[in-house]
Amino acid sequence: MILFRGKGLIMAEEKLLELKDLHVSVDGREVLKGVSLSVNAGEIHALFGPNGSGKTTLLNTVIGFSRYKVTGGSISFKGQDITEATIDERARMGIGISFQRPPTVKGVTLRALASLGREGLSMEELERDAANLDAAEFLDRDINAGLSGGEMKRTEMLQIILQQPDLVCLDEPESGVDLENMALIGRAARIALGREEAGGGQCTRLKKSLRSGYRAGLVITHTGQIMDHIYVDRGHVLMNGEIVCSGNAQELLGEIRSHGYTECFRCAGCDRRNLK
Amino acid sequence: MNEYRVEEHIGDFSSEAPHHDEIKDLSALADADREKLLRAGIDKEQPAAGTFVHSDHNTVYCNSRLKGVELAPISYALFKHDWLKDYYWKIMDRDKDVFTELAAGRKEGGYYIRSEKGAKVNYPVQACMYLETNALAQDVHNIVIAEEGSELNIISGCASGPNVRSGLHVGVSEMYVKKGATLSFTMVHDWAEEMAVRPRTTVVVEEGGRYISNYVCLKPAKDLQMYPTVYLNGPGAAATFNTVLMAGPGSRMDTGSRVYLRGEGTRAEIVSRSVSTGGTIYARGHLIGEASGVKAHLECNGLLLSDKGVILAVPELEARHRNLEMSHEAAVGKINQEETEYLMARGLSEAKAQSLIVKGFLSLDIIGLPDALKGDIDKIIEESTAAGAM
Numbered sequence: 095m096i097l098f099r100g101k102g103l104i105m106a107e108e109k110l111l112e113l114k115d116l117h118v119s120v121d122g123r124e125v126l127k128g129v130s131l132s133v134n135a136g137e138i139h140a141l142f143g144p145n146g147s148g149k150t151t152l153l154n155t156v157i158g159f160s161r162y163k164v165t166g167g168s169i170s171f172k173g174q175d176i177t178e179a180t181i182d183e184r185a186r187m188g189i190g191i192s193f194q195r196p197p198t199v200k201g202v203t204l205r206a207l208a209s210l211g212r213e214g215l216s217m218e219e220l221e222r223d224a225a226n227l228d229a230a231e232f233l234d235r236d237i238n239a240g241l242s243g244g245e246m247k248r249t250e251m252l253q254i255i256l257q258q259p260d261l262v263c264l265d266e267p268e269s270g271v272d273l274e275n276m277a278l279i280g281r282a283a284r285i286a287l288g289r290e291e292a293g294g295g296q297c298t299r300l301k302k303s304l305r306s307g308y309r310a311g312l313v314i315t316h317t318g319q320i321m322d323h324i325y326v327d328r329g330h331v332l333m334n335g336e337i338v339c340s341g342n343a344q345e346l347l348g349e350i351r352s353h354g355y356t357e358c359f360r361c362a363g364c365d366r367r368n369l370k
Numbered sequence: 371m372n373e374y375r376v377e378e379h380i381g382d383f384s385s386e387a388p389h390h391d392e393i394k395d396l397s398a399l400a401d402a403d404r405e406k407l408l409r410a411g412i413d414k415e416q417p418a419a420g421t422f423v424h425s426d427h428n429t430v431y432c433n434s435r436l437k438g439v440e441l442a443p444i445s446y447a448l449f450k451h452d453w454l455k456d457y458y459w460k461i462m463d464r465d466k467d468v469f470t471e472l473a474a475g476r477k478e479g480g481y482y483i484r485s486e487k488g489a490k491v492n493y494p495v496q497a498c499m500y501l502e503t504n505a506l507a508q509d510v511h512n513i514v515i516a517e518e519g520s521e522l523n524i525i526s527g528c529a530s531g532p533n534v535r536s537g538l539h540v541g542v543s544e545m546y547v548k549k550g551a552t553l554s555f556t557m558v559h560d561w562a563e564e565m566a567v568r569p570r571t572t573v574v575v576e577e578g579g580r581y582i583s584n585y586v587c588l589k590p591a592k593d594l595q596m597y598p599t600v601y602l603n604g605p606g607a608a609a610t611f612n613t614v615l616m617a618g619p620g621s622r623m624d625t626g627s628r629v630y631l632r633g634e635g636t637r638a639e640i641v642s643r644s645v646s647t648g649g650t651i652y653a654r655g656h657l658i659g660e661a662s663g664v665k666a667h668l669e670c671n672g673l674l675l676s677d678k679g680v681i682l683a684v685p686e687l688e689a690r691h692r693n694l695e696m697s698h699e700a701a702v703g704k705i706n707q708e709e710t711e712y713l714m715a716r717g718l719s720e721a722k723a724q725s726l727i728v729k730g731f732l733s734l735d736i737i738g739l740p741d742a743l744k745g746d747i748d749k750i751i752e753e754s755t756a757a758g759a760m
């Protein structure tokens with residue numbers, strides 16, 4: 095049933111991001127070995143997979159980090175081939191990313207970066223959004239300098255919210271985050287993905303009008319905690335640089351939890367089962 | 371390659387300059403000149419304890435406004451205070467090199483600044499060395515005395531006028547920081563591209579005294595060489611050096627800071643940040659620990675933005691006592707690619723991202739700087755690192 099819903103709706107909608115047979119090498123080693131994946135406007139997809147399977151590589155290739163060399167296949171966004179586009183072009187086209195391990199940038203404050211990143215961003219908005227993420231005190235510090243793992247996730251989320259991209263890529267938004275802060279991160283993810291208004295205090299019901307403001311997401315998660323806060327339309331399991339399984343995200347996660355990754359490709363929720 | 375050495379070309383510079391009359395008010399300066407002074411940190415709009423402007427071979431303006439601080443042309447001070455001869459050419463040898471010899475040969479130029487015992491001078495004293503005549507050899511001799519328990523803040527701007535392409539500037543400075551006093555000395559250089567510059571500075575710090583030096587040179591200088599030396603003679607004395615350099619194509623900047631830690635428990639910190647966009651930078655530092663309980667650290671960081679540039683970091687630690695702690699770190703490299711790309715992922719162009727990183731790299735947290743000057747320095751850094759300027 096869920097399968098049907100997925101296929102029926104998705105086909106009719108516009109493809110926002112499309113990866114076709116993507117091959118990516120890092121330092122001369124092939125890490126992604128032919129990944130195909132599409133995310134339609136407004137949809138959220140989750141990426142699962144064991145450590146080292148290539149999840150971060152996939153996101154960082156989508157945004158265009160130079161370390162990740164595309165050796166085959168293509169990436170399109172909003173119908174345009176962006177395989178050769180620069181990182182800032184992609185960012186300005188509407189791809190935003192919260193990194194798993196963002197670098198420290200000495201001498202550059204978060205405030206400076208945020209205001210340069212989005213023209214016309216008001217200090218009020220910046221400060222309000224920072225306060226909502228309990229990150230106000232990090233605004234005038236050097237980016238990520240001395241931040242704990244959980245604090246970095248909050249400042250990464252803040253940047254995404256300010257940037258307002260059409261495709262929100264989150265690389266393990268919950269890792270290192272304590273239970274209390276998880277609620278903040280969850281809410282931030284809802285705001286970033288257009289599921290909730292930044293100003294509104296209450297949980298907004300799913301209305302048609304809101305739906306049109308839905309932004310798409312590609313979310314890497316091991317624990318699935320973030321899925322308590324955002325409804326994920328579809329999940330994919332990446333193993334050894336290949337997507338071995340796609341389907342209902344909740345079901346996939348359940349299978350992974352009970353059987354681990356090795357059994358994954360035989361799981362009940364997998365709509366690739368018949369292809370294998 | 372045959373390097374230009376100004377030592378071999380001193381004869382190329384003229385020693386004669388037109389006489390410049392004293393002015394009553396800084397606003398009497400031509401706009402272009404005033405603009406230049408501003409760039410070197412001298413601002414008549416800013417509250418100052420006193421202002422001194424020396425042009426070519428003449429003092430053109432000298433105005434001391436606050437109690438507790440004395441400011442005068444050196445020639446006048448030597449005439450007025452007989453005791454001052456005990457501070458004149460006392461911690462610097464006249465025949466140290468051809469440049470000190472050049473300065474010793476002439477008597478009139480330079481400033482004398484002294485803060486009285488216990489005086490806390492709230493506002494900085496502004497001192498400007500200005501070169502107005504092209505191809506001139508300018509030499510000055512300065513004496514600074516921070517008497518016991520006093521606090522003195524000097525901002526020294528050095529600049530050349532709009533008509534100057536080349537020239538030689540020699541500045542001899544002898545500074546005395548007495549017991550428990552603090553002297554903060556900030557020097558901003560804004561020279562013409564073809565200038566040769568030779569500051570010669572020695573500082574002596576007594577017990578519990580503190581010397582803070584900030585040096586900023588972001589404009590190309592054909593040949594700049596200096597190695598200011600501080601003697602921490604009294605126990606518990608401290609010295610801090612912050613140096614910020616940016617060398618464009620054709621510039622050669624050979625700068626270093628040297629501290630002799632002679633008193634027990636003396637401390638020193640030398641920090642330099644150098645950026646080469648095609649010029650040559652020697653970033654030196656030398657710490658000599660000679661007493662028990664000495665603590666000192668040296669940090670030279672360089673960013674090389676062009677393959678035509680050279681950065682040579684030369685940190686030296688010299689321990690002459692068992693019971694001390696001295697360390698250094700030096701790092702030279704290009705702009706970190708991952709950091710650049712991280713900023714680009716937020717929508718900044720590569721050039722903008724790099725200029726932001728360079729600006730951040732140069733923006734040392736300089737202690738004791740008045741906000742206005744901090745703003746000026748930030749502005750200079752901003753302009754020098756703006757996308758396209760590098």
Ligand SMILES: Nc1ncnc2c1ncn2[C@@H]1O[C@H](COP(=O)(O)OP(=O)(O)OP(=O)(O)O)[C@@H](O)[C@H]1O
Nearest residue numbers: 120121125143144145146147148149150151152161
């Ligand atoms: N910058 C890099 N340099 C060298 N190897 C890399 C680099 N980035 C990724 N790799 C290698 O590529 C493989 C995939 O790494 P990636 O970070 O994409 O995994 P991941 O699925 O995100 O894992 P995790 O769950 O641990 O975050 C790993 O074997 C990793 O060691």
Ligand SMILES: [Mg+2]
Nearest residue numbers: 149150151194
């Ligand atoms: Mg990862």
